[in-house]
Amino acid sequence: MRLEGKTAIITGGAGGIGRALTRVFVREGANVLFVDINDENGRALESELGASARFLHVDISVDGAAEEIRDAAIDAFGSVNILVNNAHASRRATLADHTDDMFALSFDTGFYPTIHLMQACYEQLKECKGAVVNFASGSGLDGMPTQASYAAAKEAIRGVSRVAANEWAPDGVRVNVVCPFAATEGVRAWQEEFPEQAAASVAKIPLKRIGDPENDVAPIVVFLASDDAKYMTGQTVMADGGIIQLR
């Protein structure tokens, strides 16, 4: 087990990729404090996984959420070794139709919680030479139409992740970024709403399929969070079947 004895915080850990991460992290030996606003999913996952998983209902966009989440992880499991900033909400519209509220939603659920949780957990991460995995998106790298607020927040997360990787490397804290492409509820809704765009995206995947959250994305996140990746920091890792090949 690659995460034996580690404590992880996972935001958005009750649904989509986050739920897969919570399951696989527990399977790999971690204790997981997972945060979500979906109580039904959160409670179901908590009873499925038992004592190694603790659900916390927190809206990560509200003031003080980061400290509440860190304190809950310490209360439940004694430390914070791994921080996974996965949750992110956004709305789609062309740039011409994008409103300030749409930008606020994307930054308030994606960018600021990522920063605030990194700041809140820094001392604990430093103490145990921990790891941060932040979530970005090929939509940001590619500039996907209708995704202005989402792309902006995701690229901001990548920028800050590189700064943190450099600032925190002397402390032994690693910070990496994952850009996934996986068949979650959100992606399925997107396939239904924009079938042509979705079909075109699948056709462009070298591995010719949308990834599975548990089998394709979670192992990459486990790797980055584990000591196997001890010589990696500041990287963006594409977990997308090869669509974007960074150089």
Ligand SMILES: NC(=O)c1ccc[n+]([C@@H]2O[C@H](COP(=O)([O-])OP(=O)(O)OC[C@H]3O[C@@H](n4cnc5c(N)ncnc54)[C@H](O)[C@@H]3O)[C@@H](O)[C@H]2O)c1
């Ligand atoms: N699924 C993909 O193919 C894909 C592609 C590119 C990037 N991503 C990124 O990967 C991450 C996970 O994506 P996903 O598809 O699993 O998302 P999702 O929408 O399926 O799940 C997100 C989870 O976060 C929770 N959440 C939303 N707002 C919250 C808040 N304010 N406070 C606490 N929890 C909140 C939701 O309840 C849900 O359980 C996100 O950062 C997303 O932007 C996903």
